[in-house]
Each structure stands twice: as structure tokens, then as C-alpha cells.
Amino acid sequence: MHAGSFTQLVAAAAALGLALMAAGVLWRLPLTIPWAVLLTAAAYLVGREGSPVVDGGAAVVGVLLLVAAELASWSIGEDPRIRAEPSLVLRRALTIGALVAGALVLDVLLLGAAAISSSSGVALAAVGVAAAVGAMVVVVRLVRG
Amino acid sequence: MTRWATPKLASYAGLSGVGLLAALVSGRPELVALTAPFVLALVAGLAIAVTPRIGVDFELDEARALEGDELGARIAVQASTPVERLELYLKLPPGVERVEGRNPVGLHLASGELRELELTVRANRWGGHVLGPVYVRAFDALGFLAWEARSAEQRELRVYPREDALRRVLPPREPQLSSGNEVSRRKGEGIEFADIRQWTVGDPLKRVNWRASARRGELWVNESHPERNTDVILFVDAFAEARRGNEGTLDLAARATAVLADAYADRRDRIGLISFGGILRWLSPDLGVAQLYRVVDALLDTQVVLSYYWKEIDVIPRRTLPPNALVIALSPLLDPRSVGALLDLRARGHDLAVIDVSPVPFTVRPDSGLDAIAYDIWALRRDALRQSLQRSGVAVAEWRAGTPLQAVLEEVRAYRRHARYAHA
Secondary structure (H helix, E strand, C coil): CCHHHHHHHHHHHHHHHHHHHHHHHHCCCCCHHHHHHHHHHHHHHHHCCCCCCCCCHHHHHHHHHHHHHHHHHHHHHCCCCCEECHHHHHHHHHHHHHHHHHHHHHHHHHHHHHHHCHHHHHHHHHHHHHHHHHHHHHHHHHHHC | CEEEECHHHHHHHHHHHHHHHHHHHHCCHHHHHHHHHHHHHHHHHHHHCCCCCEEEEEEECCCEEECCCEEEEEEEEEECCCEEEEEEEECCCCCEEEEECCCCEEEEECCCCEEEEEEEEEECCCEEEEECCEEEEEECCCCCEEEEEEECCCEEEEEECCCCCCCCCCCCCCCCCCEEEEECCCCECCCEEEEEEECCCCCCHHHECHHHHHHHCCCEEEEEECEECCEEEEEEEECCCCEECCEEHHHHHHHHHHHHHHHHHHCCCEEEEEEEECCCEEEEEECCHHHHHHHHHHHHCCCCCCCCCCCCHHHCCHHHCCCCCEEEEEECCCCHHHHHHHHHHHHCCCEEEEEEECCHHHCCCCCCHHHHHHHHHHHHHHHHHHHHHHHCCCEEEEECCCCCHHHHHHHHHHHHHHCCCCCC
16 A cells, blocks of 8 residues: 555544544534544554554553543533533543543553563453453443343 | 433443454554553443432422412432432423523532522413422433432422402492492492482481481481392303413413402402313302402313313303302303303393403414415404304403403493393
8 A cells, every 4th residue: 555545544534533523522422432433543553554663652642532532422411401510510520630640641551561571462461351351241231231 | 210321331331342352453552552541431430330329309488379470499409329410400390480590400419418409480370380300310420320310309389370450340230139349229228328218117217318308398218229249250261272372362361360359359249260161160159268269279270171072051050150140251252162151141141241352462364365364254253253242232342462451341341331231
């Protein structure tokens, strides 16, 4: 694949992700958010294709994706008829802030560990499998009830 | 409380699963970094989520109010567990609106916290209203789970029509025999001077008119009109109404009925009520403030109920329509059944006056075409209907929204003064 068409693909995926996010916020469609996040993440990964070095910026990208998803969910869930107390708004903002800070620390730790010890791939794989299985369990439980 | 998962939970779980699996397959640490924030949010959100326990109490300052009155409402909500985000909504009926305070409202409650929310509501329309229930919806800190419940707390509010003052009311053709405020045309014991006549055996000395006796050289006595009371039957036509927005002919009729009932009760007259419509309601005539409240309470339950049943005046209990009672009908003259009943009442010799609560202000005449012609024909038919009632000896006056009721009563009064009854 040519470099030009490669860049176009990345840009198209990112633009589509942005458009999906915007459409979801505008028309209050919460199920567009994961697709928008997936597309944007995919665009980032495609852009990193071929690079052997672990990108430290992935931590920031991951956190930004979370921020975008959180703010979009807030925006979609917000009903203008419901007057929230100012303290509640502040509390929600602080909660998201704390979550973002925690996610950033986690990401930095994860990427740092991956960069320092490439030989610990087996342990990381085990953690990943456990997390994936855990996520699937959550999904299955949700579907069942 | 009913628990449900928000779409956000499914989204984050899906993203986490897909991201981690993709990271495993591709072996790229960046994918883990992209997915980890969502996994963290999911794990943290579900770990700190607590099923909320909330108690809601709802109170109204008053159970009765006048139309247009503002009254306070209090919602007390207490949580025995921390509630990160709570949405609370008090359902208000169409005739009641919020003036001050927040409804619905979003708030946070700490464990054991009691919060009282003050609301000011305005009763815009007469009638019986039910305020409530209170709906609550709670979310966990990150909005993955929601709990919903409905409090059984409901409060009834009875809104009475606001009354205008009437300077004078319609007198009956013939009063009753009990004492009251209506000066009878007959002669008897009373205060109002009627005439003088020659003294006869049994006339008390205090009735002797000494001036007339001195001029005539023999004893003459004063005669007076006795003060009697009246039986007034308020006849509300609830078969059909014309309505536009918050106002309708039935609203006007109910207000006028309350005003008339109040005015006649003040005169110590006996008042009764017939709500003639899909559902027939009646109150036999009685006097006093208690009867006034009974009439107004019965009015609050009056509503237009669709019915194809052809009701004759025979369905009304005989005691409800005593002889010589003045029947004041408030009708938009839209339903032939009520018009027929009114003509039937008149044919049976009842003293009848009709206030035609005009539906015209609640309609819009089309600009042109067949619709405009149909509208004009309808208006002409209404005029013809009024005239046919007048030909039957019934005093009819059209009452349009915005016109004082007193003016309409004076119109009816003038008609009744000039049109004499012919007894055949």
C-alpha cells in the first residue's frame, strides 16, 4: 500500500469516528460511541503500523478516547428538563477527572512495563487473557439479565 | 427498585473485550494502553456501585385551593445508602403547574442524608387533581447502572372555581313558603309595604295605618309582601363542550355555577344541582354553607363523558325538581339531548332560565370555502335554537368568555320582566 493511500485511510477512519461521535451526541445515540472509539483507535493503530517501538503517546491517546467517551455519554444522558444541582455537576466532573488521572497512571505503568521488560510477555499475556475473560463475563452477565 | 444497565455499560464492556482480545492476537502493547482506561472505568464503576435505598415522602400544604392559587409542596427524600446521582420527578396533572422550585431535579445524597425539596405549584384549572407519584432514578458514580422506582405517595388537590361577586341574582317566578330574602308578590306578613285595606276582625293593632284611617274616618290597615326563600336548581349541561387550550365551555359553566350557588346560598335560598350529561349527577335542594360545599364538590367531579344514551328529563329524580323551583341552566346548546331536556322542563311548567355558554369563542371560522359556509350555517342554527327557546317562554342569554356574568344575568332578568307567563 502506498504511503499516500495509507494516510488517506487513517484520515478517513479518524474522520468517520469523529462523525459517528458527533452524530451520536447530536441525535442522542449512545450505541454510536463504542463504534466511534473503535474507529478512532483503529486509525491510530493503522497510523502506527510498521513501527517496532512501543509508542508512549498511546497512553495519552487511550485516555483521550476515554475522556471523549465519558463526555459524549454525559452529553447524551443529560436531559435539559432535569435541573441538576451545581454540586452534582461538580461531583461528576471530579469523578471523571479522577478516573482519567487513574487511567493515565495505569497506562503509563503498563507501557513502561512493556518497554522495560519485553521478556515478560507471557505474564502480560496472562493478565490480558484474564482481563478479556473478565470483560466477556461481564457482557454475558449483562445479556442474561 | 428496578435495576437496569445503561448503554454505557454494554459499550465499555464491548470495547474492553474487543480491545484486549485484539491486543492478545496482535501482541501490540499500544492496544492494551488504548483499552486499559475503559477496563479501569468498568471495573471501578461496578466495584463502587451500591444498590441505593431511598425513602420518599411528599406533602402538599393544602388539600383545597381556589383557581389561580399558589401552594407549597414538599418532597422529602432520605437515603440510607450513598446515592451518587439521583433524579427526582414529581408528576403534576395538566391543571397544575410548577411556579418555583426544581422539578425534575438531579442531586447527590450522602448516606443517611435527608433532603427536603420545596416546590411552589399553581392550580390553573378547577377540578379534582392528583399530584404524584414521585419518580426516582438513581445512577452509580460512573453511570453504568441505574435504579428506578415510583413512590406510591400521591396527594389529592381539590381546586374550586374562583368566584366573582354578583350584585343581584335572578328572582324566581314564585318563591317557596319558607322565610327568606325574596320579597313575594303575594300579600301577607312581612316588612315590605304592599297596600292598605279596610280593617277586619283579627287584624292586629300594630298594622293599623293611622293616617289613612284618620282621612277616611274608619280603620285601615297596612298590607305587606312576605319575604320568602327560593329553590334554585343549577342545571349544568355536561353532554358536550367546546374547548380550546386550557379553557372550555364546561369551565365557564362550572365557574358560573359556583358563583350562582354562592350568591343564592348567601340569600338563604335552597340550592340544588343537576349535572346532566354522559353521567347524571344531582343534589336535592338544601340550604346552608354545607350544601354550598356539596354543590361545589359535586361540580369538581363534573366532566364531559361521551355517551350515546338518549337521556330524557324523566331520569332526574322527582325530588330534585321541586314545584316553583327556579331552574338556571348553563349549557353551550351543543347537544340536542340537553336542548330537548330544557324544552321538556319548560313544557312541564318549570321556571326556566338558560345561560347559553357560547362555544363560538372557542372555535375558528374558516376563511373560505365549504367549511366557512358550514360554520355560518352552524352559527345561524344556534341563533334559531335560542329563538325557539325564547318562543317557548324561556329566557335565554348568550354568555361569551370575558363578559361579566352579572351582565348576562341582567339580560335574562330583563327578558323575564317583560315576558309574562301565559297560563293556559
